[in-house]
Amino acid sequence: MAMRGGAVVTFEDFFPVMVERLGARGFMEELSKGFRLLMDKEKGVITLESLKRNAGLLGLSGMSDDDVRSMLREGDLDGDGTLDEKEFCVLMFRLSPGLMKGSKEMLEEAIDS
Numbered sequence: 599m600a601m602r603g604g605a606v607v608t609f610e611d612f613f614p615v616m617v618e619r620l621g622a623r624g625f626m627e628e629l630s631k632g633f634r635l636l637m638d639k640e641k642g643v644i645t646l647e648s649l650k651r652n653a654g655l656l657g658l659s660g661m662s663d664d665d666v667r668s669m670l671r672e673g674d675l676d677g678d679g680t681l682d683e684k685e686f687c688v689l690m691f692r693l694s695p696g697l698m699k700g701s702k703e704m705l706e707e708a709i710d711s
């Protein structure tokens with residue numbers, strides 16, 4: 599799958615290593631923690647503002663406004679302008695070519711459970 603916009607290609611692909619170390623379940627918990635770090639605490643979803651405000655916590659502080667906006671747009675599957683936890687997990691997987699190879703089933707399983 600080609601990356602639209604290409605704004606987030608600098609994202610380091612360390613997820614496969616994390617999965618190996620933590621296992622599927624542990625990795626999903628890490629993703630979930632990441633989501634909670636980035637989300638707007640009142641709304642329970644990631645918004646443009648909450649992402650901009652908190653991106654530095656995940657080592658993404660070098661992102662420009664445009665990068666943040668494209669990341670949000672890239673991940674926003676239902677078009678409501680925010681990322682819920684599932685959209686965030688799907689986006690993280692799509693940003694990681696290494697994970698995309700073998701872990702789609704794992705993602706679906708983890709999200710469904």
Ligand SMILES: [Ca+2]
Pocket residue numbers: 674675676677678679680681682685
């Ligand atoms: Ca959404």
